[in-house]
Amino acid sequence: MSKTGKFIVVEGLEGAGKSSAMATICHYLQQQQIVVVSTREPGGTPLAEKLRTLVKQVDSNEQLAAETELLLMYAARVQLLTNVIRPALARGDWIVADRHDMSSRAYQGGGRQLDEQLINNLRSSVLGNTKPDLTLYLDIDPAIGLSRAAARGQLDRIEQEQLDFFIRTRQKYRDIAATEPAIVTIDASKPLADVQLAIIIALNSYFPVSSKEQCNG
Ligand code: T5A
Numbered sequence: 338m339s340k341t342g343k344f345i346v347v348e349g350l351e352g353a354g355k356s357s358a359m360a361t362i363c364h365y366l367q368q369q370q371i372v373v374v375s376t377r378e379p380g381g382t383p384l385a386e387k388l389r390t391l392v393k394q395v396d397s398n399e400q401l402a403a404e405t406e407l408l409l410m411y412a413a414r415v416q417l418l419t420n421v422i423r424p425a426l427a428r429g430d431w432i433v434a435d436r437h438d439m440s441s442r443a444y445q446g447g448g449r450q451l452d453e454q455l456i457n458n459l460r461s462s463v464l465g466n467t468k469p470d471l472t473l474y475l476d477i478d479p480a481i482g483l484s485r486a487a488a489r490g491q492l493d494r495i496e497q498e499q500l501d502f503f504i505r506t507r508q509k510y511r512d513i514a515a516t517e518p519a520i521v522t523i524d525a526s527k528p529l530a531d532v533q534l535a536i537i538i539a540l541n542s543y544f545p546v547s548s549k550e551q552c553n554g
Contacts, residue, residue, distance in 0.1 A: 342372075342426040343544060344467070346437040348510065349475030350503055351496055352485030353525045354532055355435050358475060361533045362433050365540060374425040377435040379413035382420050388413040393493040401494070403449040407456065410441045415463050423467055438464060439472060439513060439520075444495070447509025448502045471543045473536060474514045475525035479503035482525075519543075 345362060347355045359375060366373050380389040388409050392401070401409075414437070422432050438460060445451045479500060486496055514520045521539040525532055 342429050342431045343470045344422065344426060344432045344434070345540075346434045346439065346469040346472040347475065348436060348439045348443075348472055349525060350477055350479055350482040350507055350510075352482030353475035353477040354485075354529070355475060357529060358473060358532065358536055359433055359435050361536050362473075362540065365537060366431055366433070369546075372428075372430040373433055374421065374430050375433045375435070376417060376421060378417060378437055378440065379410055381413075381417040385413035385416040388416075393495065395494045395497065403445065403451055404455075406449070407441060407445040407451055407459070410445065411459055411463055414438065414441075418464065418467055426467070434469070437469060437472075439474070439510070442513055443506045443510040447512075448498065448506035450505065470519060471539070472514075472520040473539060474510060474520055474522045475532070476507070476511065476514075476522050477525040479507055 347358045347362070349355055363373050363375055378385075379392055380386045392406060392409050422434075425432055441460075442456060446453055446456050483496065483500075483503065486492065511522070514522045521543075523532060523535045523539070527535075
């Protein structure tokens with residue numbers, strides 16, 4: 338039997354608690370003897386990390402066009418899919434991803450209001466058949482998320498956007514989560530322990546023990 342790992346994605350606005358969620362998921366899976374590869378987007382390969390720097394840095398000399406931002410996100414994503422995610426899944430490892438395609442749909446589609454058809458054409462052209470088995474969407478009021486992010490230090494180029502941008506981004510996240518399968522919405526305004534419990538419940542429900550054993554086999 339061919340081995341295929343599972344692909345789990347964590348999504349949400351800045352300060353939603355994705356880093357904490359990643360740690361919870363990785364710890365939980367490793368306790369089940371599952372080999373976990375964690376990724377982040379944009380980033381996760383040497384070239385994709387350079388693209389991450391480009392999209393996050395504040396450059397007062399040249400404004401990044403919204404379409405350029407979109408293309409850079411997908412360029413980084415294709416590098417990561419090709420060089421890390423697909424090989425890991427083929428080995429039978431599990432991917433735990435800090436952001437994936439849903440981020441572009443929410444930020445560039447919702448926040449930047451880029452044409453949905455443009456984004457969908459790009460997705461269908463470059464992503465192939467590799468899709469998440471489960472997406473955990475951490476839903477947070479942008480004002481709360483941004484205040485958590487601000488408490489950490491200097492804000493990057495996207496974090497410096499107006500509140501309206503994040504309100505649109507959140508709305509797009511919620512629209513996608515409400516209509517597509519294999520996305521679990523978690524209330525990320527709750528205390529960390531409640532969020533962690535909701536994550537474990539979702540993992541147990543999507544990946545009962547028998548499927549984990551099969552993946553290790
Ligand atoms: N982007 C990305 C796009 O526009 N399009 C795309 O296609 C992609 C892939 C990436 C940026 O690029 C954009 C989105 C982003 O703007 P990033 O650094 O990867 O940037 O993502 P951020 O969301 O900016 O990362 P953050 O670190 O801000 O968010 P996290 O990981 O969700 O937040 P986290 O876990 O670090 O938590 C923040 C703080 O809150 C506390 C934590 O302890 C921490 O101090 N916290 C809680 N406090 C109270 N209660 C809870 N439940 C808490 N959970 C966490």
